[in-house]
Amino acid sequence: MKTAKRFFSLEGIDGSGKSTQIDMLIKELESEGYEVVKLREPGGAKISEQIRGILLDPAFKGIMGDDTELLLYNAARAQVIAEIIRPALAAGKVVIADRFAWSTFAYQGYARGLGADKVQRLTELTCGDCFPELTVVLDITVERSRARTAKRGEAPDRLESEKAEFFEKVRQGYLAAARDYSDCVQAIDGDRAPEDVFADLVKLVKAKLV
Ligand code: TMP
Numbered sequence: 623m624k625t626a627k628r629f630f631s632l633e634g635i636d637g638s639g640k641s642t643q644i645d646m647l648i649k650e651l652e653s654e655g656y657e658v659v660k661l662r663e664p665g666g667a668k669i670s671e672q673i674r675g676i677l678l679d680p681a682f683k684g685i686m687g688d689d690t691e692l693l694l695y696n697a698a699r700a701q702v703i704a705e706i707i708r709p710a711l712a713a714g715k716v717v718i719a720d721r722f723a724w725s726t727f728a729y730q731g732y733a734r735g736l737g738a739d740k741v742q743r744l745t746e747l748t749c750g751d752c753f754p755e756l757t758v759v760l761d762i763t764v765e766r767s768r769a770r771t772a773k774r775g776e777a778p779d780r781l782e783s784e785k786a787e788f789f790e791k792v793r794q795g796y797l798a799a800a801r802d803y804s805d806c807v808q809a810i811d812g813d814r815a816p817e818d819v820f821a822d823l824v825k826l827v828k829a830k831l832v
Contacts, residue, residue, distance in 0.1 A: 623753045623806070624750075625754060625806055626711055626751060626752050626753060626754070627711075627830075628711055628717065628831070629716075629754045630717070630718050630754055630755070630757070630827055631723075631724065631756075631758075632720055632721070632758055632760065632823075633721060633722075633724045633759045634762065635762065635764065635767045635796075636770075636771045636782060636789075637762065637766065637769075637770030638760035638762045638767065639760050639812050639816060640720050640721075640760060643760065643816070643819060643820060643823055644660060644718055644720055646816070647718060647827065650824055656831075657713075657714070657715040657716065658717075658718060659706065659717045659718070660719075661707070661717070661718075663698065663719055663725065664694075664695055664698035664721075665702070666706055666707075669698075669705075670701045673694050673697055673701075676694060677691065677698070677781075678781060680779060680780050680783060682780055683780050683783060688730065688734045688736055692730045692736055692741070692744065693744075695726050696744050696745070703749060707719075707752055723745045723748075723749060724757050724759070724796065724799050726744075726745065727795060727799055728792045728796045729795070731795060732791050732792060732794060733784075733788050733789070733792045753806075754806065756808065756827065756830050757807045757808070758809075759797075759799070759800055759807065759808070759809040760810060760819065761797065761809045761812050761813075762812040762813045763793075764789045764790050768786070796809065797809060810823065
């Protein structure tokens with residue numbers, strides 16, 4: 623994939639600490655004078671947020687087909703790219719996405735079993751050259767993920783209600799991405815104090831911004 627400068631994404635299974643790390647990263651980059659646009663996927667634009675509602679609705683569990691799911695994640699992405707990401711990058715801003723196309727690789731490609739080839743073809747169509755130059759995976763075990771999300775006490779959405787084996791496959795998908803695409807995907811241990819995780823994250827991001 624051709625990648626876009628100043629475009630970063632964070633990945634990981636639920637409870638990996640993405641939100642905390644993204645907030646810390648934005649604070650750090652803004653203190654250095656960068657203008658930063660933050661978004662989450664699926665979402666980040668009005669149409670994409672509405673698609674998110676469909677994707678995560680627990681009422682569609684057992685009804686939504688795997689290909690429908692794959693296409694809807696890509697439809698949400700196509701919109702946020704056109705409406706938010708491309709204009710921000712063209713204006714010289716840094717874009718930080720809470721999840722992006724490597725989620726599709728791990729969740730739909732690996733865990734749903736649709737395969738890397740199919741996901742990659744669609745990703746090329748959806749993203750073109752608008753693909754993060756660096757994605758950092760915050761790696762935690764599925765047990766840790768379950769313990770952290772249980773603490774939140776929220777009702778699970780359609781994806782969160784999948785079984786532990788599904789998330790084990792997602793995790794393996796992320797680790798495979800970091801192994802096979804190390805030029806643009808790096809995995810770091812997310813099961814540490816937030817400051818220690820952040821030290822690694824900020825080093826990786828700043829190395830790209832020089
Ligand atoms: P989150 O914002 O709470 O992480 O919810 C998004 C959910 O959607 C999460 O379970 C991961 C999943 N997802 C995919 O399955 N494929 C994708 O391409 C993306 C972006 C997210």
